[in-house]
Amino acid sequence: MPQNNPNLSQELTELRQKIKASKTAFDSTIAAYKALLDAFHTFRNSIGIVHQIKYLKDLPRALEDIARVRSLPILHLVLDKSFFAHRVPEEITLVPTEILDVHLAQFSPTIHAPRLYLGNIYDIDHPDFFLSSKIPAQQGSCFIFALRHKYQQQKTIGILSGADPDPSRFAPDQATDFLEHFCDTLSCTLVTLLEHAQLEEMSVSDSLTGVHNRAYLERHAQRILDFASRKNLPAHLLFIDLNGFKKVNDTLGHEAGDLVLIAVARTIQAMVRKYDIFVRLGGDEFVIILPDTNEHKAYSFVQRLNYALRRIDVADISGVPTNITISTSIGMARYRNGMTLEELIRAADQAMYTQKHLSRGYSSDQDQDLPDSDLKANVS
Structure with missing residues (x-):
């Protein structure tokens, strides 16, 4: 039998300890690498x-x-x-x-x-x-x-x-x-x-008033109209034109005219619902689409809207003494299945001009301030 060698036994013990330590370090390195890989x-x-x-x-x-x-x-x-x-x-x-x-x-x-x-x-x-x-x-x-x-x-x-x-x-x-x-x-x-x-x-907002513009109307209106058609829900479009707005610009200046347009836009914006569409087409023309709104409710809204716009104090807004007041011609058209947006706008626009011509003291080649009168919205 070979004799026991104390030095050899010690070396073997130390070698085993080193191997164990190396394995532990290797395992730790692998674990750290896996953790880093998981984190990555x-x-x-x-x-x-x-x-x-x-x-x-x-x-x-x-x-x-x-x-x-x-x-x-x-x-x-x-x-x-x-x-x-x-x-x-x-x-x-x-x-x-x-x-x-x-x-x-x-x-x-x-x-x-x-x-x-x-x-x-x-x-x-x-x-x-x-x-x-x-x-x-x-x-x-x-x-x-x-x-x-x-x-x-x-x-x-x-x-x-x-x-x-x-x-x-x-x-x-x-x-x-x-x-x-x-x-x-x-x-x-x-x-x-x-x-x-x-x-x-910016692309769908009116730069003067901050409300939506025609691009927004063209982008979103047809979707609402199609939904109304599918669900058989009533929808109305209002075409709003300010009477005698040229007189505001000519008498008080274009800056005052801009302030009036801003006041009109803010007044209307405060009255429409979140799911209504309200836009400024340009100049003194505005459009509102009222989804899920029957004729009676639409007409009631028009009356309230006209009343609110008449209460706008032009003198206070412009800072210039004047007796000019805001009055409107509002045409109303009901959406019918198959109508395009342009056809609906055209119907409301025609209704607006009919009402404007019926207003006292107005003709198509005349742009003067109109006296207040009861609103009569035409339904197309």
């Missing part, structure tokens, strides 16, 4: 979701998908109201700039901008502002990132925050390169979508 795939999928957002109205669904991909119980977006008001769905939280600044002040100075915070949820003031009312009751960790304007880095357009009941998931010493890049991508996408929305608004 999660990041890539999240970025892909952001790149697929085409309109601001798609934000809620995109956030849900991102939260699912990242296994986040809470993902909350807060946007600056001054940028995004009336442009995002109601599911997205909007706050005034000053409120946003007040809540961000607790993170100043921001050393790792755009990263504002990683750590315990309950170590920040007003966590519900950043994470909504769904914050974990007992413990949890969160991240809070500022979303910067891609052209004006000093401006914060919003905040993206996420939370998890696991208090160690978002630790202060955690590397956040992927998350930072994701938030930068989201910020740039939001600004791009905002620009597209603004361009869309």
Whole structure:
């Protein structure tokens, strides 16, 4: 039998320990690599979701998908109201700039901008502002990132925050390169979508009054009329023309005329429903489409509209003493199956001119201020 060699036994023991340590280190490296690979795939999928957002109205669904991909119980977006008001769905939280600044002040100075915070949820003031009312009751960790304007880095357009009941998931010493890049991508996408929305608004908005223009009417009216036809619902189109508007321009000046048009547009805008279509065709002509409105309701609306427009104080608006008042000729046409938009406008326009000619003291080659008279809308 070979004699026991103490030195050889010691060497074998040390070798086994080194092999075990190497295996442990290798396993740790493999685990870290897999974790990094998983994080990269999660990041890539999240970025892909952001790149697929085409309109601001798609934000809620995109956030849900991102939260699912990242296994986040809470993902909350807060946007600056001054940028995004009336442009995002109601599911997205909007706050005034000053409120946003007040809540961000607790993170100043921001050393790792755009990263504002990683750590315990309950170590920040007003966590519900950043994470909504769904914050974990007992413990949890969160991240809070500022979303910067891609052209004006000093401006914060919003905040993206996420939370998890696991208090160690978002630790202060955690590397956040992927998350930072994701938030930068989201910020740039939001600004791009905002620009597209603004361009869309400009293309379908009247530059003087701010209400929709003819392009908007042509883009959306036929869809409403087709729906009325399919569901057998009544719909009416009103063609509104201001009587004697030339006298306003000639007597008070074009600036006063513009102010009167703005006042008229705002008065009408305040009276129409959200699903009505109201546009300025041009000059002193306006059109309203009233879906799901029978003749009686349409006529009642015309009477109320005419009364409201007569109450506009031209002297007060223009700042010039005058006894000129606003009166209108309003033609009303009912939509009938198969009519095109142009045919419906033409019918209401003809009804408007019929009413205008019936008004006292008016002829087609005359453009003078008309006396107030009872409205008689012709139904085509």
